[in-house]
Amino acid sequence: MKPPQILFGAAVFLLLIACKSEVVTDYLNLPATPFDYSVSLPAYFFTNAGGRLPTSLNGTDNTPPDNPTTNDGATLGRVLFYDKNLSINRTIACSSCHNQSQGFSDSRPLSVGFAGGTTRRHSMTLINARYYQRGRFFWDERASTLENQVLQPFQDPTEMGLTAAQISERVSEQPYYPELFIKAFGDNAVTNDKIARALSQFVRSIVSYQSKYDEGRALVNAPGANFPNFTTSENQGKQLFLRPLNNGGAGCFGCHTTEGFISANPGPQNNGLDANSTTDLGSGETFPQNALFAGRFKTSTLRNIELTAPYMHDGRFNTLEEVVEHYNSGIQNHPTLSAALANPDGTPVRLNLTTTQKSALVAFMQTLTDHTIATKAKWSNPFCETNLCFDGSVTSGAYQSSNSITNALLASVENGNQVNFTSAKSIILQPNFEIKAGGIFKAEISGCN
Numbered sequence: 001m002k003p004p005q006i007l008f009g010a011a012v013f014l015l016l017i018a019c020k021s022e023v024v025t026d027y028l029n030l031p032a033t034p035f036d037y038s039v040s041l042p043a044y045f046f047t048n049a050g051g052r053l054p055t056s057l058n059g060t061d062n063t064p065p066d067n068p069t070t071n072d073g074a075t076l077g078r079v080l081f082y083d084k085n086l087s088i089n090r091t092i093a094c095s096s097c098h099n100q101s102q103g104f105s106d107s108r109p110l111s112v113g114f115a116g117g118t119t120r121r122h123s124m125t126l127i128n129a130r131y132y133q134r135g136r137f138f139w140d141e142r143a144s145t146l147e148n149q150v151l152q153p154f155q156d157p158t159e160m161g162l163t164a165a166q167i168s169e170r171v172s173e174q175p176y177y178p179e180l181f182i183k184a185f186g187d188n189a190v191t192n193d194k195i196a197r198a199l200s201q202f203v204r205s206i207v208s209y210q211s212k213y214d215e216g217r218a219l220v221n222a223p224g225a226n227f228p229n230f231t232t233s234e235n236q237g238k239q240l241f242l243r244p245l246n247n248g249g250a251g252c253f254g255c256h257t258t259e260g261f262i263s264a265n266p267g268p269q270n271n272g273l274d275a276n277s278t279t280d281l282g283s284g285e286t287f288p289q290n291a292l293f294a295g296r297f298k299t300s301t302l303r304n305i306e307l308t309a310p311y312m313h314d315g316r317f318n319t320l321e322e323v324v325e326h327y328n329s330g331i332q333n334h335p336t337l338s339a340a341l342a343n344p345d346g347t348p349v350r351l352n353l354t355t356t357q358k359s360a361l362v363a364f365m366q367t368l369t370d371h372t373i374a375t376k377a378k379w380s381n382p383f384c385e386t387n388l389c390f391d392g393s394v395t396s397g398a399y400q401s402s403n404s405i406t407n408a409l410l411a412s413v414e415n416g417n418q419v420n421f422t423s424a425k426s427i428i429l430q431p432n433f434e435i436k437a438g439g440i441f442k443a444e445i446s447g448c449n
């Protein structure tokens with residue numbers, strides 16, 4: 001009976017050796033097989049319903065031929081998107097201002113950067129960024145492609161505060177990137193170009209097609225038909241949204257168009273927020289040679305609009321009711337007001353909607369909410385597990401993980417509190433993890449990586 005015992009003892013010994021010698025660097029919670037980032041939209045996204053409604057997304061995809069989205073590329077993009085090491089003081093990631101639960105926008109009118117400074121404009125949703133034929137980005141369209149856009153937040157002095165060289169330096173310093181670069185691009189050389197490609201792939205994967213609107217749309221032949229799954233109010237709001245002004249509608253679909261509710265118009269528009277532009281000329285700053293661009297802004301998708309409050313480039317409206325009231329009674333006669341919002345004599349349109357019609361428009365826009373966007377794991381934070389990603393606000397409790405545990409920055413165990421960590425792999429404490437006098441910290445590693 002001795003041999004088995006010896007074998008058993010040897011196994012324990014080996015296990016201990018493994019525990020001692022291995023430095024565990026499992027910072028990420030990624031699936032063994034990458035998530036599927038391909039976009040397969042229902043057929044109605046690509047059919048023209050006939051009549052005057054431009055419903056098809058055909059011709060609007062800005063994916064360049066040399067950067068198609070792959071599952072490994074988007075996975076690398078996801079990690080970069082959530083990595084706070086990529087701001088100068090390691091406090092801000094792209095996700096800080098583009099929050100999954102808020103339609104990849106920010107609930108603050110202006111977002112907060114690494115040093116507490118605020119951005120000039122309201123954060124934009126990233127949903128359907130892929131579907132914009134002009135392929136230009138930012139409210140003022142100053143970025144000529146998405147690949148150019150995604151490197152700018154890193155270098156913005158308010159947002160993330162890095163230099164161009166520091167972007168790839170910071171990425172190279174992290175132990176988890178070489179493997180991700182090899183999978184995505186075949187080698188582990190870190191360049192800003194690859195970082196831009198991966199981030200763009202991740203952003204282009206965020207497409208919405210599973211809303212109440214889509215459930216109804218699948219049941220009928222054209223968007224104008226009454227949707228069987230809609231309430232009377234939602235169907236009424238849909239008619240108002242789709243129909244032009246001269247046909248009893250509110251004319252919204254003229255600018256928020258196609259099944260993606262994107263802008264298929266040639267360029268930025270002016271929706272009459274102000275009578276003139278003084279401090280923010282929008283696309284007039286990008287294209288100063290053409291007076292028509294002054295005071296115009298990019299129209300992004302209305303899908304998931306319920307989640308992306310506040311609204312407009314400066315976040316001036318807190319609710320969809322306020323937005324509808326703007327279109328109903330508040331349009332200003334700006335010199336570049338879009339023709340779609342002006343009467344034949346040039347004065348701003350007044351919709352004169354009833355209370356019922358206004359709430360119908362809001363009810364319709366709420367059918368565009370796709371809850372899978374807000375919850376799908378493939379777009380979520382991959383750094384440790386969400387319930388284990390604790391920061392200063394969680395100071396006490398028990399943390400158990402079958403993976404490794406990494407604490408976020410600024411975490412502390414407060415006086416009088418006790419924190420128990422049990423991890424199957426490893427427990428990694430960041431340098432500024434703090435145990436205050438009287439706080440108790442217990443850690444137990446139950447396995448080896």
Ligand code: HEC
Pocket residue numbers: 081092093094095096097098111112113114119120121122123124125126129136137138139140149150151153154158159160199203298300
């Ligand atoms: C501190 C907040 C903040 C951070 C961090 C941030 N953004 Fe943004 N983002 C904004 C704001 C604000 C805008 C709109 C700015 C403007 O138009 O002038 C914006 C606009 C965008 C747009 C344009 C969308 C469109 O339809 O034109 C994209 C894409 C984008 N951000 C991606 C990213 C990525 C990728 C990162 C990380 C590398 C990032 N952002 C980091 C606040 C932030």
Ligand code: HEC
Pocket residue numbers: 125241250251252253254255256268269270271273296297298299300302305308310311312313314320323324327338339340341361
């Ligand atoms: C002439 C084109 C045009 C028409 C018509 C139009 N919009 Fe807009 N819409 C825009 C533009 C441009 C913006 C962004 C303006 C800005 O922020 O400066 C916008 C912004 C919005 C936003 C906020 C988007 C965000 O991300 O903050 C909502 C909601 C909206 N529109 C709803 C409607 C509704 C409802 C109607 C019909 C009553 C309508 N729009 C008609 C051009 C238009």
